[in-house]
Amino acid sequence: MALNADVLRAYVGYLRDLGVHDLYRRGDPQAGPVEFAEESVAPQTSLPQTSQPQAVAAAQPVAVVERVVEQVSAMSMPIQPLPTPGFLEAPVGRLVSFNDLAPLPAAPVPVEQRAAALRAIQEEIGDCTRCPLAYLGRRSIVFADGDPGARLMFVGEGPGADEDASGIPFVGKAGQLLNNMIQAMGLQREAVYIANIVKCRPPQNRVPEPLEANTCDPFLLRQIDIVQPQVIVALGATAATYLLGVKQSLTSLRGRWHSCRGAKLAVTYHPAFLLRDPRQKGEAWKDLQMVMAELGLQAPARKPAQ
Numbered sequence: 001m002a003l004n005a006d007v008l009r010a011y012v013g014y015l016r017d018l019g020v021h022d023l024y025r026r027g028d029p030q031a032g033p034v035e036f037a038e039e040s041v042a043p044q045t046s047l048p049q050t051s052q053p054q055a056v057a058a059a060q061p062v063a064v065v066e067r068v069v070e071q072v073s074a075m076s077m078p079i080q081p082l083p084t085p086g087f088l089e090a091p092v093g094r095l096v097s098f099n100d101l102a103p104l105p106a107a108p109v110p111v112e113q114r115a116a117a118l119r120a121i122q123e124e125i126g127d128c129t130r131c132p133l134a135y136l137g138r139r140s141i142v143f144a145d146g147d148p149g150a151r152l153m154f155v156g157e158g159p160g161a162d163e164d165a166s167g168i169p170f171v172g173k174a175g176q177l178l179n180n181m182i183q184a185m186g187l188q189r190e191a192v193y194i195a196n197i198v199k200c201r202p203p204q205n206r207v208p209e210p211l212e213a214n215t216c217d218p219f220l221l222r223q224i225d226i227v228q229p230q231v232i233v234a235l236g237a238t239a240a241t242y243l244l245g246v247k248q249s250l251t252s253l254r255g256r257w258h259s260c261r262g263a264k265l266a267v268t269y270h271p272a273f274l275l276r277d278p279r280q281k282g283e284a285w286k287d288l289q290m291v292m293a294e295l296g297l298q299a300p301a302r303k304p305a306q
């Protein structure tokens with residue numbers, strides 16, 4: 001992880017919200033807190049000659065930041081109340097598939113109750129500060145978009161700038177491409193359900209940290225359990241990694257079915273990647289055709305050339 005002053009502030013703010021104020025006094029209870037000047041976060045090239053832990057910490061701010069992150073990672077996540085009975089606390093430092101994160105629901109939520117059930121999760125999320133992304137410049141918590149009774153669900157990585165501004169997932173250029181992909185499958189965007197692994201925008205659109213994804217995942221899991229789609233499409237490696245609990249190349253995960261919360265799950269390229277490398281659109285179309293066959297969808301007839 002790139003450690004800089006903004007990330008450090010986010011983690012420290014996050015810890016303060018948890019009531020942790022003594023991170024810098026470990027090993028020397030008498031010492032005062034270390035002051036972090038922004039410019040002091042640059043890596044040190046030589047070690048100071050001192051045996052005082054606090055002095056070492058002050059002279060090696062990057063090491064201290066790493067210790068802060070380690071201590072954050074070692075803590076259980078403050079998701080209260082636990083999302084469902086029997087739900088595991090968000091795992092830290094290990095990948096757990098959505099299938100293993102919580103028992104499957106005993107019974108499906110009736111279609112007419114799904115919108116209200118999803119609204120209840122959104123209310124529970126509230127002005128969420130459960131992970132450091134709350135402190136890294138997010139403007140909106142991007143919950144989801146689409147039909148609570150959808151048979152098809154798309155899961156991406158996290159909101160970008162356009163999504164952060166609008167509060168709706170996949171509305172920028174990548175969102176336009178996703179809309180085109182959905183239409184090519186013979187559907188309208190309103191007929192599917194769209195969400196992300198994290199609901200707050202990571203700065204500079206970086207990949208969410210495991211701590212962030214693991215903290216936010218229980219909400220997505222509950223959304224999946226309420227919508228109960230027949231098919232989930234994981235858009236890109238980050239979505240596939242957290243939904244399936246495996247870290248493998250996208251190539252090795254594509255072209256076959258996986259399982260997630262009772263749904264069949266297919267993996268394909270993220271639309272943002274397809275914008276960068278349009279040559280892979282044909283491969284993505286193969287993945288979507290596999291999904292279409294499963295759902296009995298047919299591509300709309302092409303308009304005859306004029």
Ligand code: SF4
Binds near residue numbers: 129134141200
């Ligand atoms: S990413 Fe999820 S867990 Fe983190 S602050 Fe946003 S809503 Fe909360």
